[in-house]
Amino acid sequence: xTLTVSDIQVRAAEGESLELSARVSAPGARRESFRPWFxxxxxxxxxxxxDAFLALFLIPCMYSRENLHIDAPVSKRLLAAVPRxxxxxxxxxxxxxxxxxxxxxxxxxxxxxxxxxxxxxxSGGVDSWYTLLKHRQTVTHLLLIxxxxxxxxxxxxxxxxxxxxxxxxxxxxxxxxxVTTNAKKYIDLGKKACPWGRRYPGxxxxxxxxxxxxxxxxxxxxxxxxxxxxxxxxPSLFYPFGSHPDLDPLWSTENLxxxxxxxxxxxxxxIRSQLADSPVALENLRVCLENRPGKLNCCRCEKCGRxxxxxxxxxxxxxxxxxxxxxxxxxxxxxxxxxxxxxAFYVEMLREAREAGDEELxxxxxxxxxxxxxxxxxxxxxxxxxxxxxxSILPARLAPFVKRFAGPIxxxxxxxxxxxxxxxx
Ligand SMILES: [Zn+2]
Numbered sequence: 001x002t003l004t005v006s007d008i009q010v011r012a013a014e015g016e017s018l019e020l021s022a023r024v025s026a027p028g029a030r031r032e033s034f035r036p037w038f039x040x041x042x043x044x045x046x047x048x049x050x051d052a053f054l055a056l057f058l059i060p061c062m063y064s065r066e067n068l069h070i071d072a073p074v075s076k077r078l079l080a081a082v083p084r085x086x087x088x089x090x091x092x093x094x095x096x097x098x099x100x101x102x103x104x105x106x107x108x109x110x111x112x113x114x115x116x117x118x119x120x121x122x123s124g125g126v127d128s129w130y131t132l133l134k135h136r137q138t139v140t141h142l143l144l145i146x147x148x149x150x151x152x153x154x155x156x157x158x159x160x161x162x163x164x165x166x167x168x169x170x171x172x173x174x175x176x177x178x179v180t181t182n183a184k185k186y187i188d189l190g191k192k193a194c195p196w197g198r199r200y201p202g203x204x205x206x207x208x209x210x211x212x213x214x215x216x217x218x219x220x221x222x223x224x225x226x227x228x229x230x231x232x233x234x235p236s237l238f239y240p241f242g243s244h245p246d247l248d249p250l251w252s253t254e255n256l257x258x259x260x261x262x263x264x265x266x267x268x269x270x271i272r273s274q275l276a277d278s279p280v281a282l283e284n285l286r287v288c289l290e291n292r293p294g295k296l297n298c299c300r301c302e303k304c305g306r307x308x309x310x311x312x313x314x315x316x317x318x319x320x321x322x323x324x325x326x327x328x329x330x331x332x333x334x335x336x337x338x339x340x341x342x343x344a345f346y347v348e349m350l351r352e353a354r355e356a357g358d359e360e361l362x363x364x365x366x367x368x369x370x371x372x373x374x375x376x377x378x379x380x381x382x383x384x385x386x387x388x389x390x391x392s393i394l395p396a397r398l399a400p401f402v403k404r405f406a407g408p409i410x411x412x413x414x415x416x417x418x419x420x421x422x423x424x425x
Pocket of ligand 1: 287288289290297298299300301302303304305
């Protein structure tokens with residue numbers, strides 16, 4: 001059985017945007033065909049090639065055991081990388097099969113881009129700001145996406161993040177590009193709304209988000225010739241993840257080099273080396289996943305807490321006005337850190353706190369890691385256990401209340417890391 005991508009079109013769309021779309025026919029789909037699209041603002045040209053759609057559907061097809069045919073020209077370099085992409089995903093995750101991938105034409109046509117553009121994904125977080133500042137001499141375009149981590153329904157969050165994008169672009173003399181897309185609902189096999197494919201028993205987006213992001217940039221061939229993926233995991237900390245230095249460059253074509261730095265420092269190092277000297281970054285830093293109305297960062301969730309620890313270690317927490325509350329060490333002691341990549345993050349921060357002589361902070365991190373017993377940590381652990389039991393029996397609409405009670409990291413992270421990911425090779 002084969003999923004087929006055809007009728008790729010570029011047209012002018014709403015709000016002076018340019019739209020790249022395709023018709024997709026999938027075996028066993030609830031609809032005869034569906035049409036994923038990407039709408040770009042801030043660019044003058046898109047190319048009706050199949051590269052973006054190959055990147056979008058390869059990994060979902062591997063899990064659904066469907067071959068993939070792109071009825072359009074596809075980059076020869078990208079097609080040649082498909083076996084290695086498949087091997088990498090199959091080495092990391094359980095349940096993915098090798099499939100056949102074909103295209104109407106394998107081409108090596110090259111654009112002459114004048115002047116050559118370099119893009120960087122931008123969401124306003126530490127990884128984005130670090131990558132952008134590190135490459136500020138060459139980056140020309142900042143790329144913000146609506147429809148992936150920011151959903152199309154989250155208008156307030158979109159406007160806020162869009163405002164940060166514009167400030168960053170203005171301050172650094174770069175061009176802001178936005179991409180709005182409906183593609184996630186057609187590739188997120190973990191969601192019931194996906195109209196085709198085999199259901200994935202976890203967060204499929206963790207596997208497929210990197211290729212999703214790459215697909216948005218592949219639509220920009222002819223405008224940019226290089227794309228920097230912000231690094232999220234240091235390669236020394238092996239962690240299967242949809243965006244990874246071993247995977248992201250494989251989505252490159254003759255016209256677009258995709259780069260994911262393999263030597264970036266950890267979160268504290270990123271803040272110390274780039275953000276600490278950039279008022280525009282510190283004044284507009286946004287990492288929070290809670291999206292509380294009127295707040296760029298809630299200062300309470302795990303990601304806010306972890307970032308505030310790094311800002312404190314880098315000596316600039318008081319220069320980051322988007323974190324208006326003080327770092328709550330009692331909350332940190334109560335934190336339950338699951339035995340996955342988060343654990344490695346906190347072990348590293350513990351070492352840094354000890355080296356900096358910040359004993360108060362080091363003691364709180366030790367408690368969160370469970371190195372020694374504290375009543376705060378025991379209570380936090382009990383709340384997590386009760387909370388995760390409640391999550392499994394209560395209606396989904398009550399989940400936000402349970403999560404508020406249970407604390408910032410729920411136990412499904414552990415389930416995913418033990419059941420779906422293969423052991424280190
Ligand atoms: Zn937060």
